[in-house]
Amino acid sequence: MSDMQQTAGIIALDERWGAHNYHPLPVVISEAEGAWVTDVDGRRYLDFLSGYSALNFGHRHPDLVRAAHEQIDRLTLTSRAFHNDQFGAFCAELAELTGTEMVLTMNTGAEAVESAIKVARKWAYEVKGVAFDAAEIIVATHNFHGRTTTIVSFSDDPVAHDNYGPFTPGFVTVPYGDAQAVRDAIGPNTAAVLMEPIQGEAGVVVPPAGFWADVRDACTENEVLLIADEIQSGLARTGRLFALDHEGVRADLYTLGKALGGGIIPVSAVVGRADVLGVLRPGSHGSTFGGYPVACAVGRAVVGLLATGEFQERSADLGRHLHDRLEALLGQGVAAVRGRGLWAGVDLDPLGRTGREVSMALRDEGVLCKETHERTLRIAPPLVITRDEIDHAVDALERALKV
Known part of the structure; x- marks a missing residue:
């Protein structure tokens, strides 16, 4: 089975048997660690959503996985x-x-x-x-x-x-x-x-x-x-x-x-x-x-x-960099940027592409994000993300806005 057939087959199974109360992006994740996820085809993506902030500490943080394992064993x-x-x-x-x-x-x-x-x-x-x-x-x-x-x-x-x-x-x-x-x-x-x-x-x-x-x-x-x-x-x-x-x-x-x-x-x-x-x-x-x-x-x-305060500090420091980078896109397909820390709402130009279209273009660039309502991207990377990874994602967004 080809990679595309494997992905399509899993999505078809979801659509056939699962209630249609979500409209996920067509990517099938099978592994994850830190700020990165990997799909069934072996392609890696930078997670720029963090499970709507459920993954503040990234995927499979070792301290959290250890705590779960130790407790399950007892x-x-x-x-x-x-x-x-x-x-x-x-x-x-x-x-x-x-x-x-x-x-x-x-x-x-x-x-x-x-x-x-x-x-x-x-x-x-x-x-x-x-x-x-x-x-x-x-x-x-x-x-x-x-x-x-x-x-x-x-x-x-x-x-x-x-x-x-x-x-x-x-x-x-x-x-x-x-x-x-x-x-x-x-x-x-x-x-x-x-x-x-x-x-x-x-x-x-x-x-x-x-x-x-x-x-x-x-x-x-x-x-x-x-x-x-x-x-x-x-x-x-x-x-x-x-x-x-x-x-x-x-x-x-x-x-x-x-x-x-x-x-x-x-x-x-x-x-x-x-x-x-x-x-x-x-x-x-x-x-x-x-x-x-x-x-x-x-x-x-x-x-x-x-x-420890480490994650609060990371969010504050890296958040300033994230917002600086996003605000530089104003007038280039972005109409407004809001938020605090490592959390941002990015309103897209009302005459440009929809949030879904930009999210799909970002996926093709190796970054996973998701729209809220029709023309706003909600950005919430894991707090373990690095400055270079933020730059990687925002560079991808800049390209996606031009597609």
Whole structure:
């Protein structure tokens, strides 16, 4: 079988038996290490997406692989019916890293957001005194927090939202980046403000300076929880542990996921104030795999990597170089560049090629990236990438824009 036949055969199998809820680039990856992946035909590509930030530490980081292997060789699952020797240590180490007081472990990012919504509502009824079933949560336009029925209820993306109703009530949407709109939306039934510090799926959108400080003040003044969804933006992606750290602002709750599992297994968490997460009592919330030993072992290794500060520093330093290189392409097929650290949204010239077309041209140049919406590339290389590899990828993008 020729190389092209092998690739085509695998893709055909995916298309025949898998639900068509994704539109992947036609490349079949079979091996990976660091910032590089290899397809079934033996061709290597530089990964410029990092599994939407799930692979912040690159593919198969040796510390993370070792932690997973060692744990799998000892113990895989106990459920939360019993204690295990990894859970408490993981919670303690993650709380220390994030400067928080309590940890709720889950599996996926959407589960973390769902859990934060449940906690905020329960807190509103039991602590703040909001009337039963009246709690409201303020969210932003162009948000992305996951794909469960409740979460898509407050999405304004028609592809994610339409035809999944009836929808969950209790959400108030305001323009992203408008602090006065947040203040105006707060009322006696407001339980929380839930937003991404930097919007990822929307195209790596950074709000105006001062926005988060204003929102924090509004929440504090009105006894409203601030929930920061750091599932994509957190864990060193932007050059700080949290994207919110750039603004000198602390949230009451943070949702974490993606990179927390090191690109090996799904691990997510809600971390924050003990008096808020403390509204959960035995039986009121749970997950069979949430906080299972393998997840905790890998999560502890991730915390260990972040505790050194090396990856935050790499993201900040290399991020400046990445943005300098990308901004040099303005007017050459690029209309705008946004982001922080090793995270960028690149808007393409509206009269030029689509994001899908540029992603395909990049693939042909040996770089893997992916569009969000029609004309924006979302760039998020692994934090282990080198300066020379960034130059290699941006040079490839420059060529792809001219094809």
